[in-house]
Amino acid sequence: MTTLQARPTDVGLSERDTPEGSLGPRRAVGASLQPTLAELSVPGRHSDQVPHPPADALAGIPADQLRGSALGLPEVSEPQVIRHFTNLSHLNYSVDGGFYPLGSCTMKHNPRVNEWSARLPGFANLHPLAPDALAQGSLQLLWELQGMLSEIAGMHATTLQPAAGAHGELTGILLIRAYHHSRGDTARDEVIVPDSSHGTNPATASMAGFKTVTVKSAPDGGVDLDALRAALGPRTAAVMLTNPSTLGLFERRIVELLDATHAAGALAYMDGANMNAILGRFKPGAAGFDVMHFNLHKTFSTPHGGGGPGAGPVAVNELLAPFLPGPLAMRGADGSFRLEVTGARPTSIGRMRAYQGSVGVLVRAYAYIRTHGGAGLRLVSDDAVLAANYLRQRVGEAYELPFPGPCKHEFVATAKPLREATGVRTLDVAKRLIDHGFHPPTIYFPLLVEECLLIEPTETETLEDLDAFADALLAVHREAHERPDLLHGAPLTTPVRRLDEATAARHPELKWRPMTGAQTPCPQ
Amino acid sequence: MLGALGIESVEALFEDIPASVRATGIDLPPGEPELVLQRRMSGLAARNRVDLASFLGAGVYHHHLPTTVDTILSRGEFASAYTPYQPEISQGTLQTIYEYQSMLAELTGLPVVSASHYDGAAATAEAALMTIRATGRDRVLASRAIHRHYLETTQTYFSDGRHSLEELPTLPDGTTDLDALEAALADLHRPVAGVLLGQPNAFGVLEPMARAVTLAHAAGALFVAVVEPVSLAVLASPGEIGADIAVGEGQPLGIAPQYGGPYLGILAATQELTRQVPGRLVGRTLDVDGRRAFVMTLRAREQDIRRDRAASNICTNQALCALAATVYLATIGPHGLRDVAASGAANARRLESALAAVGVRRVHSGAYLNEFAVRVPDAAAVHAALLDEGVLAGLPLVRWYPDDPALTDALLVCATEVTTDADIERFAGAVATRMAVAA
Numbered sequence: 001m002t003t004l005q006a007r008p009t010d011v012g013l014s015e016r017d018t019p020e021g022s023l024g025p026r027r028a029v030g031a032s033l034q035p036t037l038a039e040l041s042v043p044g045r046h047s048d049q050v051p052h053p054p055a056d057a058l059a060g061i062p063a064d065q066l067r068g069s070a071l072g073l074p075e076v077s078e079p080q081v082i083r084h085f086t087n088l089s090h091l092n093y094s095v096d097g098g099f100y101p102l103g104s105c106t107m108k109h110n111p112r113v114n115e116w117s118a119r120l121p122g123f124a125n126l127h128p129l130a131p132d133a134l135a136q137g138s139l140q141l142l143w144e145l146q147g148m149l150s151e152i153a154g155m156h157a158t159t160l161q162p163a164a165g166a167h168g169e170l171t172g173i174l175l176i177r178a179y180h181h182s183r184g185d186t187a188r189d190e191v192i193v194p195d196s197s198h199g200t201n202p203a204t205a206s207m208a209g210f211k212t213v214t215v216k217s218a219p220d221g222g223v224d225l226d227a228l229r230a231a232l233g234p235r236t237a238a239v240m241l242t243n244p245s246t247l248g249l250f251e252r253r254i255v256e257l258l259d260a261t262h263a264a265g266a267l268a269y270m271d272g273a274n275m276n277a278i279l280g281r282f283k284p285g286a287a288g289f290d291v292m293h294f295n296l297h298k299t300f301s302t303p304h305g306g307g308g309p310g311a312g313p314v315a316v317n318e319l320l321a322p323f324l325p326g327p328l329a330m331r332g333a334d335g336s337f338r339l340e341v342t343g344a345r346p347t348s349i350g351r352m353r354a355y356q357g358s359v360g361v362l363v364r365a366y367a368y369i370r371t372h373g374g375a376g377l378r379l380v381s382d383d384a385v386l387a388a389n390y391l392r393q394r395v396g397e398a399y400e401l402p403f404p405g406p407c408k409h410e411f412v413a414t415a416k417p418l419r420e421a422t423g424v425r426t427l428d429v430a431k432r433l434i435d436h437g438f439h440p441p442t443i444y445f446p447l448l449v450e451e452c453l454l455i456e457p458t459e460t461e462t463l464e465d466l467d468a469f470a471d472a473l474l475a476v477h478r479e480a481h482e483r484p485d486l487l488h489g490a491p492l493t494t495p496v497r498r499l500d501e502a503t504a505a506r507h508p509e510l511k512w513r514p515m516t517g518a519q520t521p522c523p524q
Numbered sequence: 525m526l527g528a529l530g531i532e533s534v535e536a537l538f539e540d541i542p543a544s545v546r547a548t549g550i551d552l553p554p555g556e557p558e559l560v561l562q563r564r565m566s567g568l569a570a571r572n573r574v575d576l577a578s579f580l581g582a583g584v585y586h587h588h589l590p591t592t593v594d595t596i597l598s599r600g601e602f603a604s605a606y607t608p609y610q611p612e613i614s615q616g617t618l619q620t621i622y623e624y625q626s627m628l629a630e631l632t633g634l635p636v637v638s639a640s641h642y643d644g645a646a647a648t649a650e651a652a653l654m655t656i657r658a659t660g661r662d663r664v665l666a667s668r669a670i671h672r673h674y675l676e677t678t679q680t681y682f683s684d685g686r687h688s689l690e691e692l693p694t695l696p697d698g699t700t701d702l703d704a705l706e707a708a709l710a711d712l713h714r715p716v717a718g719v720l721l722g723q724p725n726a727f728g729v730l731e732p733m734a735r736a737v738t739l740a741h742a743a744g745a746l747f748v749a750v751v752e753p754v755s756l757a758v759l760a761s762p763g764e765i766g767a768d769i770a771v772g773e774g775q776p777l778g779i780a781p782q783y784g785g786p787y788l789g790i791l792a793a794t795q796e797l798t799r800q801v802p803g804r805l806v807g808r809t810l811d812v813d814g815r816r817a818f819v820m821t822l823r824a825r826e827q828d829i830r831r832d833r834a835a836s837n838i839c840t841n842q843a844l845c846a847l848a849a850t851v852y853l854a855t856i857g858p859h860g861l862r863d864v865a866a867s868g869a870a871n872a873r874r875l876e877s878a879l880a881a882v883g884v885r886r887v888h889s890g891a892y893l894n895e896f897a898v899r900v901p902d903a904a905a906v907h908a909a910l911l912d913e914g915v916l917a918g919l920p921l922v923r924w925y926p927d928d929p930a931l932t933d934a935l936l937v938c939a940t941e942v943t944t945d946a947d948i949e950r951f952a953g954a955v956a957t958r959m960a961v962a963a
Contacts, residue, residue: 029613033815037623037854046857050588050864050941057870058758062891065730067760072630073858081592081854085620085847089601092616096600102609110604113558113565118782119594122569127580128784129919130572133911137571138783152550163642163785166827166837174683203827203837209684212832250540280550281538287545306617307607307804307841309642309786325680342676342923350680354583354645354673354773355784367565373555382534389537390525406537434613442609445828463525494612496817504809504821508798510636511626 017486018493019436019475026437028098030090033495037084038512041074047081091495092306093439099465101391103410103442103454104198104246106276106298111371114301114364123363128355132338138359139337142329145313145366152369152377153272153292154283155315159324160357165273167352168293168312169204169240171325174349175291175316176238176267177208178323182347188237188266194223196247196446198271201240210237217448221247221403225256232264241289242271244278246446246454247403248388248410258288267291267319275299276458277385277408280378284315291316300365311361322347327356383459384409387466391457394470398477402449410456412449419451424480426451428487431498432479435491436472572783577947578916579875581895581938582726583644583671584787585776587754587864588942590855593778593848602847607804607839611819612811617843618818621806624846627853631756632770633763634792639846640803640838641789644773645677648720648750650836651771651791652678652689654800655718655746657835662687664718665708667700669725670750672924687717696930698729698888698897702736709743716743718769722750723759726924728895728936729888730759737766746797753777753790753849754868755893757861762792769793778852779845788845799825802836864941868894871939871948878948879937882956887934895938897921903933906958913954 019026058066076084093100100107118124126138142160149158162168173191180188191205192213202212215231218224223241232239239261244250251257261268270284270292276299284292296302297310304310316324326348327340339356372380385408392401392411399413415426430440430453442454457466479486491497526532538546556564578586597603601616608614625637641647648671652664664682666675668691675691682689690708693701700721709716719740721731733749740747749762751772756762762770774788775781793801799822807821827834856864872894876886879898887897900906903920910917918937925931939948 029615033615033817034619036619036626038626046860047590047855049590049856049860050867052863053866053870053941057866057873060869060873060891061730061758061893064734065760065891067756067758068764069633069761071757071858071862073627073853073861075857075859076854078592078855081851082595084854085596085851086599088616088619089596089599090616091614091619092601092605093610093613094601095604097604100606102606105606107604107606110600113561115598115603116562117565117569120565120569122572122574124780124782125574125586126572126783127578127586127781127916128584129580129582130783130916131908131911134573134576134916135783137568140571141568148552151552154547163646164838164840166839167642167646170837174680177684198839199826199828199831199834200837200839202832203830203834206832206834207837209686252540252542255542255544278541281547282541282545283547286547303603303844304606305603305844306605306614306620306847307843308640309842309845310840311786349683351645351673351676352680353677353785354643354671354787358642358782358785358787360780360782360786363565367561369552370556370561370564371558374550374552376555377550377552385537386525386529386534389529393529406540430610431612434610439613440610491612495615496612496811496815497813499611499811499817499819500809501819501821504807504819505823508805508821509808510798510805510821511622511629 027493028093028434028437029494031495032087034084034087036512037074037076040076040080040084043075045075045077047078098438099461099469100439101441101455101457101469102439103456104273106456106458108301108458109460110301110303111368114367117367118360118363136337139329139339141363141366143331143337145362146329148369149294149313150315152279153315154286156318157321157324158313158315159328160313160362161325161352162293162312162314163353163358164308164310165293165295165312166200166204168314169200170207171314171352172269172291172293173204173208173238175320175323176269178349179267179320180237188235190235191237192231192239194241195448196245197240197242198246198273201271221245221249222251222253223257225253228257229260232260232266236264236266238267238269240269240271242273244274244408247412248407249403250408254287273298274409277381279381281381285317291320296361296365301368302361302364309358309361311358323349325349325352380459387457387459387461391455391466391470395455395473398474410454413453413455414449414451415453416451418477418480422480422484424484424487426453428490429476432476432487432490433472435493436475438469438472576914576916577950579918579937579951580916582919582936583773584781585938585940586781586942587776587940589778589780590852592855593851596851597844597848603844607841608820611817615818618806620847620850621841621843622808622818624850625806627850628790628792631753631761632792633761634770635795636798636801637792638801638803638805639843640841641791642842643785643787643789644671644771645674647771647789647791648674649678649681650802651748651769652718652720653681654769654797655748656687658746658797658800659717661715661717663714663716664689664720665692665705665716666720667692667722667725669694669700669727670720670722671726674750697890698727699731699890702732702739705736706739709739709745716745718746718748720748720750724752724755724893724895727888727897728892729890730892733765754861754865757865759893768797774845774849777849779848786845788842788849800835803838804841867941868939871943872896875937875939875948878952879955882952883959884955894940895936897934897936899933900935900955901933902962903935906955907935909958910954915951915954917951
């Protein structure tokens with residue numbers, strides 16, 4: 001039996017355990033759970049959206065091709081739609097609502113002029129197969145953005161096609177294979193990743209048919225150069241490095257790592273998830289990386305959207321440019337713009353998706369780059385790194401920092417000593433932070449630091465916000481010693497508390513019970 | 525902050541970058557304040573032309589966008605949140621994904637739906653890989669009348685040579701040659717993992733799906749239906765015809781064309797295939813106090829846990845696009861969606877009649893819903909000339925099938941509920957004038 005109403009808890013905790021400031025208790029999100037649309041549905045409710053078609057509209061369709069089953073979608077009015085989703089939105093924590101220090105995700109402010117730009121009818125209503133003559137504005141934007149990202153990366157060329165960071169990784173690895181094969185070098189079937197890498201790196205290598213070889217990190221958090229050298233060989237196609245690493249550290253031995261990679265005949269892929277730390281300070285292409293992807297939803301401020309859509313453009317050096325997926329945006333001698341014709345470059349790996357890119361996302365990133373300019377982008381990274389180092393110092397007042405500073409845009413702290421002293425785990429610290437009104441940092445990633453917290457403040461937070469978060473994290477540390485039960489039971493102030501994830505996985509309930517047709521709404 | 529850190533400048537924080545690879549800035553123009561930026565962006569947008577009477581579909585369709593959709597999408601609580609790793613403060617995103625899964629399960633007739641896919645092409649490629657994982661076979665058959673770009677994308681995903689993708693021919697009526705399918709399936713030395721057909725297909729023609737499913741299943745292959753979601757309000761659903769997987773482009777469900785994305789890959793599957801489904805899944809559960817709640821589930825398939833043994837490298841939820849589809853379906857409702865699909869069909873029939881009246885006839889004889897190919901002498905030139913008349917006359921199919929003489933002069937045209945009689949008259953009139961000049 002389920003309920004939408006709060007119940008008295010049975011763990012001996014109460015609302016009195018809510019942290020309180022001078023403005024009263026701070027809540028991370030709103031309080032009221034919502035029924036599903038299926039539960040709201042009443043036959044006949046609707047809003048008039050389109051005219052009714054003539055009765056014989058489907059006369060040309062053979063009867064056996066027509067839908068035989070009822071279409072059990074909910075029937076609700078427009079006011080219900082707006083209220084339902086508005087109330088659901090109140091259950092979300094968001095950057096717009098508060099500090100969101102989710103490490104590795106770069107949860108910065110999403111400027112509203114970017115949203116305004118993407119919604120201009122000329123951008124929003126343009127069909128992806130529109131002839132070039134109708135698409136000169138978008139084509140110019142794409143062509144300029146290819147150049148801007150190439151400059152930022154220190155690379156030769158950029159494809160805007162990949163739809164997400166992981167999609168960019170797959171693109172990059174396919175480019176690397178195409179390069180090796182073009183040289184008749186077909187024996188390279190391994191991709192090396194450090195143990196601190198994003199899970200997408202090994203998953204990408206597998207998806208592209210490569211074996212993953214994992215190398216360990218050195219005690220300073222960087223890749224162990226000797227381990228890398230031992231792993232490299234004639235079967236190595238690529239080394240995938242995240243730089244700065246997922247520990248928030250710049251790879252100090254980057255020159256040696258790149259040299260060793262190239263000496264083995266392998267290519268170097270940079271996972272650019274952490275570019276927000278090094279804009280204008282480090283250009284991967286100039287330093288010797290062969291290929292990298294950007295995450296526009298991280299570094300270039302496009303909205304994360306609850307998990308997507310993102311965009312993952314891939315920049316490459318001269319070696320890999322011939323293999324880029326098509327179509328690229330091109331500029332002709334007469335100054336007009338066009339999309340490359342399919343098949344125009346026989347060396348291309350082919351398409352990665354249906355059309356030229358998530359252009360709505362690309363428009364936002366372009367607006368962001370234009371807003372900041374070259375010098376402004378460097379300042380973005382300066383401020384992001386400064387904020388991270390400041391917060392690191394404050395968090396270090398209570399938590400262990402396993403690696404020496406300075407960090408880049410994010411840093412790792414660990415609650416391992418806290419667990420040993422109090423039994424409180426990082427998960428408990430994270431959940432209790434919610435009661436203090438904050439989204440927790442990334443936890444238990446990267447995998448090589450026990451009980452770790454990966455904290456990334458970004459450049460768009462004020463000093464007051466950084467201090468408020470640090471104060472909360474320190475308060476939780478004190479609470480762990482004084483009342484560990486509070487942390488084990490946290491969060492207390494949210495519309496739902498800790499969830500039964502085991503049952504959800506054992507008996508997946510992935511949709512509301514089938515309705516027996518539109519006339520029969522289904523209460524759950 | 526500098527003082528607290530005991531440093532004089534941020535330069536000290538970048539000394540860990542070896543001097544030999546330290547960059548000295550980015551060579552891009554200075555930044556622009558909002559007013560200047562708005563002028564620039566307005567200028568670029570104005571250089572696009574979106575005022576033509578458009579009959580271009582080919583996988584992306586102009587539809588009525590209920591005003592509710594962008595109202596909700598603009599809410600920062602949805603737009604500026606991330607993947608719901610902390611379910612206690614992410615129930616808004618989690619419940620909307622669950623509602624999306626539920627409504628797409630209704631539409632497709634298949635119970636397991638993932639909201640993680642980038643677009644119709646990427647979802648098609650992932651579905652092809654699913655059939656390979658599920659059957660342990662490595663050969664996939666796909667009709668040549670599936671969206672060209674979906675086949676090209678699948679080919680790219682298959683480029684490591686471990687799997688093969690073979691195209692099935694079509695018949696003069698525009699349907700896939702099922703005798704050829706039967707023959708290909710009969711090769712017992714090369715068993716087939718999956719069979720892919722489009723409904724409607726890339727020519728707009730309705731395929732004999734029921735027979736194709738029977739043939740595939742008889743050979744132990746899985747069947748993948750590549751569908752258009754609005755059509756499912758009136759056409760037999762993939763579940764009804766016995767498909768194992770349905771994929772498609774979710775753009776028609778409340779997402780603007782945007783010159784290519786972001787879109788929404790639809791991917792739905794049978795219960796049996798649940799653990800082969802790539803991407804995030806949201807399930808219903810209870811919290812410690814017995815309250816209903818939603819959570820990402822079956823996570824052991826995913827890249828951040830399984831790393832190199834994951835079902836896919838997908839990390840995304842295409843959540844904001846799935847939210848658009850959810851708000852769209854909630855607003856339009858079951859009867860409204862049927863009206864959208866049937867209006868497109870009615871307008872397409874009017875278009876066919878108007879073009880036939882000026883001597884322009886269909887290429888194929890098979891039944892269609894709201895999109896079909898017509899033969900126009902010198903089609904590419906007519907298509908270009910009509911732009912000046914304010915008409916976007918669909919897609920010249922020679923772009924997708926350059927080697928097929930039957931399609932050299934074919935234009936693929938569509939109508940939806942936004943197509944007006946005036947648009948149709950303009951199109952037919954302009955074609956008639958052009959053909960008279962040419963004659």
